[in-house]
Amino acid sequence: MYWRPISESDxxxxxxxxxxxxxxxxxxxxxxxxxxxxxxxHPSFHANVIESDRPIGGHKILACGMGxxxxxxxxxxxxxxxxxxxxxxxxxxxxxxESVVLNRNQIGAGNAGEGLDFVNMYGTWRxxxxxxxxxxxVQALLGSSFVEHFAGYRFNRVLKEAxxxxxxxxxxxxxTYRVVAKFPESESALAVATPESVSAAPYSVxxxxxxxxxxxxxxxxAEQTLLAAALVGKTDAELSADLGLSIEAIKKRWMCIFDxxxxxxxxxxxxxxxxxxxRGPQKRHRVVAYIRTHPxxxxxxxxxxxxx
Numbered sequence: 001m002y003w004r005p006i007s008e009s010d011x012x013x014x015x016x017x018x019x020x021x022x023x024x025x026x027x028x029x030x031x032x033x034x035x036x037x038x039x040x041x042h043p044s045f046h047a048n049v050i051e052s053d054r055p056i057g058g059h060k061i062l063a064c065g066m067g068x069x070x071x072x073x074x075x076x077x078x079x080x081x082x083x084x085x086x087x088x089x090x091x092x093x094x095x096x097x098e099s100v101v102l103n104r105n106q107i108g109a110g111n112a113g114e115g116l117d118f119v120n121m122y123g124t125w126r127x128x129x130x131x132x133x134x135x136x137x138v139q140a141l142l143g144s145s146f147v148e149h150f151a152g153y154r155f156n157r158v159l160k161e162a163x164x165x166x167x168x169x170x171x172x173x174x175x176t177y178r179v180v181a182k183f184p185e186s187e188s189a190l191a192v193a194t195p196e197s198v199s200a201a202p203y204s205v206x207x208x209x210x211x212x213x214x215x216x217x218x219x220x221x222a223e224q225t226l227l228a229a230a231l232v233g234k235t236d237a238e239l240s241a242d243l244g245l246s247i248e249a250i251k252k253r254w255m256c257i258f259d260x261x262x263x264x265x266x267x268x269x270x271x272x273x274x275x276x277x278x279r280g281p282q283k284r285h286r287v288v289a290y291i292r293t294h295p296x297x298x299x300x301x302x303x304x305x306x307x308x
Contacts, residue, residue: 001137003145006047006064008040014049014064018124020163020186023087027095035094043104043300044069048145050125050138057129063138065146066122069107074100075117075157082181082190086161087121104221107153108300112214115156115195120146123160124167139170143205152295154212158193175201215297217260224298226253227291230284258283265290 006014015022015036024032039045047066056062068090078086093100102110110116123146125138160177162168168189171177176198177191198210219227229239236250243250261268261283268290269283291297 001050001052001062001134001141003048003050003141006040006049006066008037010049010061010064011036011040013061014047014066014122017061017064017126018122018163020188021087021122021124021161023085023089023091023121025085025088026092027088031095032088032091035091038094039068039101042068042101044101044107046149047122048149050141050145056134057126059126059129062130062134063125063142064122065120065142067118067120069102069110069116069118069153070159071100071102071106072117072156075119075159078159078190079157079180079192082183084161084183084186084188086119086159086190090119090121104300105302108302110156111154111296111299112302113154115154115212117157117159118150118153118155120158120160124163127166143174147205147208150209152212152297152299153209154214155209156195158206158209160191161188162191163188174204174206176204176206213294213296215294215299215301216264217257217297218264218303219257219260219297221300223253223257223260226250227257227288228298230288231292254284257287261287261290 012033015033022029022032022036027035040047045066045068047064049061050063050065051060052062053060070090074090074093078089090100102116107116123142125135125142130138158177160171162171164187168179168182168191171189171191172179176193178194178197180190180192182189193206195210198204198207201207225243226239229242234242236247239245240247240250245253258269268286270286
């Protein structure tokens with residue numbers, strides 16, 4: 001089994017894994033699905049699928065995790081007045097034009113400020129088709145993929161409405177979530193992870209999300225995009241094709257990245273890298289190695305907020 005980012009062709013199948021998470025109670029199924037599709041290109045939305053090389057019970061996609069960063073006000077209201085239908089209120093807000101989902105600038109301000117509130121809208125698996133070992137692997141992959149996808153963000157609170165007894169039990173078992181309220185009529189519960197609850201479980205998977213440090217390289221979004229693509233080892237030709245840029249533009253972007261490293265964290269590079277004859281592969285290798293262990297450099301960050 002492995003995880004990968006979701007694609008639009010996966011969305012319908014993923015939402016059918018647990019229809020109770022669709023969030024269509026207020027706006028109806030058609031509009032809810034349209035909102036989910038619109039979220040796929042939103043900077044606040046992140047989603048992964050857990051897939052098996054060989055189908056299990058007739059399915060290759062076995063689980064899915066999806067979520068968004070939301071405003072502090074929305075998170076406050078949900079915790080102060082917990083009710084079932086958390087996803088439905090997010091979906092309805094987007095559909096009405098009064099979205100509580102953060103844009104890129106707001107995410108950057110949260111990373112530079114007091115942190116970000118996140119709603120885990122969908123973290124579920126197919127029931128009844130996996131043995132105990134397979135289910136444990138899927139649940140572990142849901143957790144590890146979540147951490148890998150979100151490492152480098154400054155998390156404040158993570159909210160989720162766990163639906164079904166097994167998912168409520170799993171939220172409790174992680175040690176990082178506190179069940180705020182249970183809703184017997186819908187067999188669900190609102191669970192919240194906070195810095196305090198996570199600190200009580202320092203060896204949990206989620207604890208990695210709260211080990212935050214601010215970025216230092218001051219990378220522009222275009223430079224972050226290039227580095228994110230380069231993390232998987234692609235050549236300049238492959239980066240050119242993927243990003244729709246000329247080779248010359250790719251090389252120019254690398255030069256800008258090297259200049260930023262030289263200015264803000266020169267110790268990433270060895271003294272010999274100052275020689276222009278080795279500005280390419282050697283420098284690139286060291287910069288990518290640094291980024292791999294410092295994902296905060298690829299996240300939105302408001303330097304203006306940091307100054308205040």
